[in-house]
Amino acid sequence: MEIRARAPGKIILAGEHAVVHGSSAVAAAIDLYTQSSLHLPPPGDGGAGGEVEVDLTDSGLAFSWPCSRLLEALGETCRKAELQAPRPCSPEELASIARLVELHEIPEAKIWLSAGLSAFLYLYTSILGCRPGKVVVSSGLPMGAGLGSSAAFSVSLSGALLTAAGVVCAEGAVDGTEWRLLGKDHLELVNTWAFQGEKIIHGKPSGIDNAVSTFGSMIKFKKGELTNLKSGNPVKMLITDTRVGRNTKALVAGVSERASRHPDAMASVFHAVNTISEELSSIVELAATDEIAMTSKEEKLAELMEMNQGLLQCMGVSHSSIETVLRSTLKYNLVSKLTGAGGGGCVLTLIPTRILLYLITCVAFISLKYLRSSISFPFS
Ligand SMILES: Nc1ncnc2c1ncn2[C@@H]1O[C@H](COP(=O)(O)OP(=O)(O)OP(=O)(O)O)[C@@H](O)[C@H]1O
Ligand SMILES: C[C@@](O)(CCO)CC(=O)[O-]
Ligand SMILES: [Mg+2]
Numbered sequence: 001m002e003i004r005a006r007a008p009g010k011i012i013l014a015g016e017h018a019v020v021h022g023s024s025a026v027a028a029a030i031d032l033y034t035q036s037s038l039h040l041p042p043p044g045d046g047g048a049g050g051e052v053e054v055d056l057t058d059s060g061l062a063f064s065w066p067c068s069r070l071l072e073a074l075g076e077t078c079r080k081a082e083l084q085a086p087r088p089c090s091p092e093e094l095a096s097i098a099r100l101v102e103l104h105e106i107p108e109a110k111i112w113l114s115a116g117l118s119a120f121l122y123l124y125t126s127i128l129g130c131r132p133g134k135v136v137v138s139s140g141l142p143m144g145a146g147l148g149s150s151a152a153f154s155v156s157l158s159g160a161l162l163t164a165a166g167v168v169c170a171e172g173a174v175d176g177t178e179w180r181l182l183g184k185d186h187l188e189l190v191n192t193w194a195f196q197g198e199k200i201i202h203g204k205p206s207g208i209d210n211a212v213s214t215f216g217s218m219i220k221f222k223k224g225e226l227t228n229l230k231s232g233n234p235v236k237m238l239i240t241d242t243r244v245g246r247n248t249k250a251l252v253a254g255v256s257e258r259a260s261r262h263p264d265a266m267a268s269v270f271h272a273v274n275t276i277s278e279e280l281s282s283i284v285e286l287a288a289t290d291e292i293a294m295t296s297k298e299e300k301l302a303e304l305m306e307m308n309q310g311l312l313q314c315m316g317v318s319h320s321s322i323e324t325v326l327r328s329t330l331k332y333n334l335v336s337k338l339t340g341a342g343g344g345g346c347v348l349t350l351i352p353t354r355i356l357l358y359l360i361t362c363v364a365f366i367s368l369k370y371l372r373s374s375i376s377f378p379f380s
Contacts, residue, residue, distance in 0.1 A: 001042070005159030006035040006179065007194075009147040010212045011237060011339045011348055013301075014280045014308045017255045017315050018273035019206040019221060021266075025273075026229070026281050027208055028218040030239075034139035034152035038160040041132055050132025054120050057138040059113055063104050065121075067130045073100055074125055083167045084189065086196050089122050094200065097121045112144060112247060119154055119197040127161040127193070135160070145241055146340020150248065151209035154197030158190045187214050203249045204256070220281040222274075231284045233294055235301060236351040240336075242321035244344025251341040255315050269314050276311075280304045298352040302335040305350060309337035317342035325349075 008029040015025025041050065053064040073096050089097070101117045124135070135157065141149040159182065162168045168189055170180035182190065194210040208221040218229040259266040283300050286293075309326065312318055322338050325347040329336045336349040 001040045001164070003038045003040075003160045003163050004035060005038075005156045005163065006033040007152045007155035007159065007213045008033050008216060009141040009149060009152050010209060011147065011239065011346075012208070013284075013339075013348070014304060015208075015221075015273055015277040016338075016340060016342070017252065017312065017317060018270040018277075019208050020204060020252055020255070021259065021270045022223055023270045023274035024220055024222040024277035024281070025206070025208050026218070026220050026277050026284065027212040029212050029216040030147065032140040032147065034137065034141055034149065034156045036153075036156040036160045037136045038164055039134045039136070040128075040164055052121075052124055052130070052132060053134040054117070054124075055134065055136045056113065056116070057136060058143065059110055061106070061110065061113065063117060065100055065103070067132055069103075070100065070121075070125060070130045073097075074130070083127065083162070083165055086126065086193050088196060089126075089200060093122070094118065112245075115201045115249070116150065116153055119150075119200040120157060122200055123154070123157050123161055123193060123197050126196075127158070127165050133164075142241055142346075144245055144247060144345070145243075146338065146342065146345030147239070148209040148213055148340065150201040151194065151198055151213040154194040154201070155190060155210055155213040158193040158197065162186075162190060162193065190214055201249065202252060204252055218284065220277065227281075229281055229284050232286070233297070235284075235298060236353075236356060238349040238351050239339070240325050240347045240349065242319070242325060242344050242347065244319060244321040246319075246341065246343035246345055248341040251317050251343045255317060258316055266315075269311050273308060273311050276304050276308050294353050298350065302350050302352070305337045305348070306335045312338055312342055319344050322347055 009032045010027050010029050013026045013028065015023055019025035050067050051064045052067060052070060053062065055062040074093070097118045100121055101114050106113055137153065139149060139152065141147050141152055143149045168182055168186035171183045173180050191210055191214040194214060195205070195207050198205040198210050206221070207224055211221055211226050212219050215226065218231055220227040220229055280301065283297055286297060318338060319342065321344055322342065326336050329349045334349050334351070336347050339346050339348045
């Protein structure tokens with residue numbers, strides 16, 4: 001049996017980090033996905049002699065554990081958890097899982113994979129027990145770059161595993177693709193499991209990344225509550241990857257440490273971010289119908305993104321590579337902000353309609369010129 005599930009990455013338009021401390025944030029799914037393909041041998045095949053395998057195709061590494069070894073190390077977990085209500089991974093269980101991951105020598109340059117492997121082992125053994133199987137993971141998302149690769153990993157894995165366990169199943173088709181969607185209740189369950197995976201990778205996630213990866217579209221998120229945002233006119237964003245690697249867990253911990261050193265100052269920063277996210281989400285929802293409204297909507301969005309970036313600098317999560325992108329885009333009067341955990345990773349730049357119209361006019365002008373010269377050429 002083969003089951004395939006995919007989940008998208010995301011951008012955060014406003015509110016990252018502050019959302020961990022209770023502020024609102026706004027995020028949107030993007031069309032880059034992580035896919036998990038689960039292969040299960042027929043029941044009775046492999047048995048206690050079988051293995052649990054994971055093939056991480058993007059990093060070119062594969063890992064496996066004999067089922068008997070997993071059963072010995074995890075005992076209770078391998079008797080399968082209550083699937084409708086996942087329990088958090090206890091520190092003892094996490095320590096046992098870490099020892100299982102350490103059985104493999106992961107190259108130093110790819111040691112960051114160990115968090116993803118721990119999340120994999122937790123989700124696999126909690127949902128399917130210690131039965132043999134193989135998962136192949138592939139992704140179009142850059143890993144550790146602020147586009148929610150860890151959440152897409154946890155959501156696609158949870159989707160495939162819960163489908164195999166028979167507790168969720170796909171319903172309607174996604175327009176124009178071979179993919180089918182899960183119903184609302186099933187998505188809720190996938191999201192709850194994926195959040196447990198995110199906790200293993202991130203330490204203290206707010207839940208925004210797994211929520212937007214599970215439910216898609218554009219959302220406002222505050223203290224675990226999700227509101228769908230209906231955006232009339234889509235805004236265009238350019239995503240620049242600084243290619244500076246960083247780790248969300250460490251950055252989130254750094255902000256919490258700063259907050260405990262300067263509680264009042266940081267509370268004001270988080271409050272300001274909350275106001276920005278609230279205002280941004282209401283602007284997004286304003287149905288812009290004519291050109292003037294669209295322009296003023298973009299101007300407001302740009303200003304709010306600029307203010308949010310300033311507050312992210314206050315939190316200590318910007319980086320010289322991010323500042324270079326900010327300066328470069330500012331030369332063209334374009335506003336940018338980091339997205340996701342910062343410290344490197346990706347930067348968003350709002351591309352206003354005026355620039356798009358300018359680009360379209362340039363392309364039209366160039367093709368017109370080319371057309372004229374190609375027509376006139378034979379006569380000249
Ligand atoms: N396709 C994948 N294969 C294996 N591990 C993955 C994959 N995608 C994500 N991971 C795990 O997630 C980690 C990256 O998560 P991290 O939260 O640091 O960055 P991100 O999710 O890309 O960015 P952000 O959280 O800011 O949106 C990797 O180090 C790895 O452990
Ligand atoms: C930095 C953060 O706010 C967003 C990471 O994409 C962490 C989180 O909310 O879990
Ligand atoms: Mg992440």
